[in-house]
Each structure stands twice: as structure tokens, then as C-alpha cells.
Amino acid sequence: MEQDISSLYGDDGGFQNDTISRNSSSLWHKIIKAGKEIDKAGIPFSSSFTRVIGNGMTTSFRFDIWLPNSTKNLCSTFPRLFALETNKSCLVAERVGNSNHGLEGYWEWTNSIRGRALSDLNNLSDSIAAGPMLSDKDDSWSWSLKSNGSFTLATRKNLVVRGIDIDPICPFCEELDEDSAHLFVKCRYTIPLWRNFFSWWHAAINIPNDIPNAINATTYNIGPENINKVMWATSRILLWLIWRWRNKLVHGPIDQRQAVKDEDIMVSLRVISHLWLSNRKKMIHGEFNSWKTNPKSLVM
Template sequence: MLQLSIIWLLLSKAPSLWVDWHWNIHLNGQSFWSINPSETDSWAWRKLLDLRPLAIQFCRTKLGNGNSTSFWFDPWTPLGQLITYIGQSGPRALRVRMNAAVVDATAGSGWTLPHPRSQREVNLHAYLSTINLPLSADVDDIYEWIAGDSPLCVFRSSTTWEVLRPRQAIKPWVDVVWFKGAIPKLSFTMWIANYDRLPTRARLAAWGMAISPLCPFCSNYEESRDHLLLRCVYSKEVWGGVFARCLPPSNTFTDWAELLSWIRGAPPKLTLLRKLATQSTVYHLWKQRNNLIHNQTSVPAATVFHAIDKEIRNIISARRHRKHFDTLMILWLR
């Protein structure tokens, strides 16, 4: 994004010593879109040139006198770069030299282009007929940055990012993983667990690692996500303390979908508390699992719940003046 903004500063000829230097040394009358990098160019300059295919999507030249706009390489028509639209044979077919400016293709009140011989040349002529000639001699050509619904005279990273960023349909679990007031470390672990991508022993054994797939807490069943975080007797004891504060489910959890349903089925005043408690429980169970495997440190389930209780109290206390958090401490301690 930073490099795109630098390209915009260069094209818009912002009042800058850096911009003036590049126009006089690197460009020197050539189009930014057609210049070839040389071996003596700096790494930063070559990276800017590498970004031209991306930057051209946002750039549009607004014609003034046509003196500084490249006929073939600047995007001054809705057809994009004419050298791409017409093709490499365009300069010969239209009798306009490769380094010509737009004004060079005009003569008084008309264009000096020959009769079109292809449909693309017809499309170009159709657009040219909408431009009033002669061009305004006292108006300079300017660049516009088109991001979103309208052209801009300044570069805005927010609108550019909205165009660039990949978009997908909203996931049904997004309100449980990412929500206002969530703690990043807890949400991240919840996100990984929700996708069932935690490196449990069952997964690691399935990848070919020579390890026991059994749960480190109970050693009776394979360590899958649902067993480790929901069905293991150790985890159930931890959840028991959480349920005492957030109202227990009607039935014991057997899979991840039931956990998500329990969170969403909470009364409105308990929804946020259940989200925070669930994420904290998942985080601390996974933390204790790692502590047991890597440090051989075993603690009672009550100790894990104590850490969860402390985490929830700290979260609520730090946000007690925010809306929806002001009553959570009462609900948690009841």
C-alpha cells in the first residue's frame, strides 16, 4: 500500500524534491508505464516499476492540453492503455509514433488518425468523437486515482484497500470468534480450534509422527479436538466451573457444533459472557495440554478454572466502563 501511494505521488507530480529528481533522472520525458529498468537503478525504484500492473488499475489521466499524456501508455480512455487494447501494431496502424503525446494525434479541431480497420479501432474512434477539440491549451493533464465509486484527487489507502482486499461470504461462526471486546490471543486460539487445526496428537499421528495419539489428560481416548476440549473428564471438570457462572447446557457437549449452539442460545445479557468464557476455557485447556506435554507439569482442573476465572475478571475490569461490560462482573460472580 505504501508503494502504491509513492507511485501516486510520482504520477501526480507532488511538490517534492524526490518526485522532481525521478522525473528528471529516471523518466526524463518517458512514460512511467513504458520505461524499462536498468541495471543501475536502485532496488526501491525497480520495486515501484514491478507494481505498475497493479497501479494501472487505479490510475486514469484526465486530459487537459494533452501535452504530458502518453497516447499509447497512459490510461486516458475507458479502454485502458491503448498499446494493450489496440496491440503492438497500433503505432503503425494508427500512424502515431510510440512516444507520442495525445496532442500529437490532433490537428486543430480534428484527430489525425486514419480510417479504422478493426472493431477495436472503431471503439477508439467512437470514444474520441466525445472529446471536444481543440484541447484546452491552458489546462494541464492530471492523474486521478480511481478506487471505489468515484475518482479521487488524493490517494486514500482505506478505499484502495477495500478494492484490493479479498472478499468471501461471512462465515456463520464469525460472531463467536471475532467480536467487539474479544481478546486477540483468545480469539486466535478459538479461530484455530474452530477450524479444527490445533496440532492434537491424533492429527500429528495421522501425519506419520511416531507419537501416541492418546489424550495427555486421561490417556483413554485419542486426542481429537472435541475430546480434548469437550469430552475429556478433565475438561468436563473445568467446564463445570464455567457452567456454574454462565448457566449450564441441557445436555453435555459431544461435539463442537453443540458448543457453538450453546453460546448462541444464551439470553441476550449472557451472550457476551459466554463468548468470553468459552474462548478463555479453550485457550487455557490448550495451554495446560501443552504445559503437560512439554513441561510435564500436571495441575488439578480446579487450578485451570482459577486461571480462567482470573482471566475473565481482568477482561471485565479493564472494560467495565464500556457498554455491555458494566454488568458482566455481577453475572460472572453471582
């Protein structure tokens, strides 16, 4: 794997945050570590998660990476301007607006801008002018896809395309080639996970039919916005768990493969999502026993 996954969430999901990465006791540290291992294999996993600006109401102007083709956030790119900012936690919607010439900045500084800071401001203004226009849609996350619609993950079919001599058959069903769409949403081993996922949320069964559908926030519109966001975030954790489950099967002992296939991933999803969403993201509040039976009841 968001997207997610959320994270896939926070400024850049923590992939560029050394403090998070060094915290070996953190649950998210394990996700970050897994992503960086994929990076080392030459697959740009960490950078494949990008912010998609809608109304700019949930994206940090200075801490999130939201401008197209950017690899750093604005506080890192323009530290002098960051030092002069009156509201360092301001949102995109609080600092830019649509104009006839693209996005236009609305600034609030602690002191007058001059010298090198003025040059920085001109460069910043040019950058945001070329940025995405605000809309009435919610901000979201995107997981970049190849032109053929497949994730840039080292699935067996992708490895064959890269010239690696390996059997492309899915390690779970052992019936069809393992590409990203098959692995995450179409395999007879993962389809029941999605069915159980929607049942757990007491929602109509809406199993994604492809990868874009699986990462699209509208797939999880089942009620109020706060519930939709938490369900969307939980779906990202499910995607990550499917990938981890797959790797455990592929790289683990052969004599344990059937036991791995028989694992109940929903148990892990309930535990990990409760820990992460309550402790790190503060998106839910309440006891685990309530979360595992009715997650909507804990959404803040």
C-alpha cells in the first residue's frame, strides 16, 4: 500500500518524520519501517501518497505536502516565512483563495516582509498560483497509480513485468495472476475481508471492484462526515494489513502457509485501528469492546 495509508495520515503520514521513525514502540513505526523497506527495493512507496486539495479545510498550509510536484512542505521550503507566520497551524483554506490567475495568498505576518524573506514570498506566491484551485469537495489522500491502473508494489505480476523469473500466480488462491487489483480486492481470500469490513461498520456491502474504488473516500460515505473519515482511515489500515498478510505468506516457512491463509485479519484490523485512531489520531474515543462491535459509536 493510504493511501491512506492515513496514511497515510497526518502531515506526510510520518514517512519523512524522523521522530516518529525512531520511536520503535510506536505502532505507526512498524508501518513506516515497512514502507521504507519497499522504498529500498526501488519502489517509491513513501512518496506515492499525496494530498489532494478540495476545500483546503483539513490540510495544513505549512506542514502538509500539498502543492503538485513538491517533495517538501512549505515550512521546510521557506523557513524564514515560517518564522514570521502569525498562525503556524493555519490551514490551506485560511491562507489561499481562488482568483482569475490561480490561487492567491492571504498573509498574516508578525513583522514586515523584507530582504530575503521578500524574495521567498515572491517564490511562494508563484508556487501557490500554480497550485490546485479550491473546490467544494473535501481534502483527501491519493495513492499514485501507474498508467495501466496498477499499484507500484512488488506483486508477482509486476515482478514478472520487470523481468524477474517468478511464478505470477497469486499465493493465496493459486488460481489467477497476482496483480494489485487481484490481491487487494478480487481474490477469493480478500473479498470476504471487504464484506466483513462493511458488516462491521453496519453499512451496506459495497465491495470495491478495483483499486481506485478501494482508495476513493466516496466508497465509504455511509453517514456523517466524521464517521466517513474514520471508516476511510480504517480501510487504509485494512489495505496495509492485506499487504503484510501477503508478505507473511510469501516469505514465511512453507509448512506454515496454510495457517497464515487461515488467519483472521479482521481481528488485527480491529485491534490496530483502535490503537492508532484513538492514541495517535484522536479520531475515536472509547473502549475496545465497543469498537470491535460498533465502531460508529466511538467516532468523535
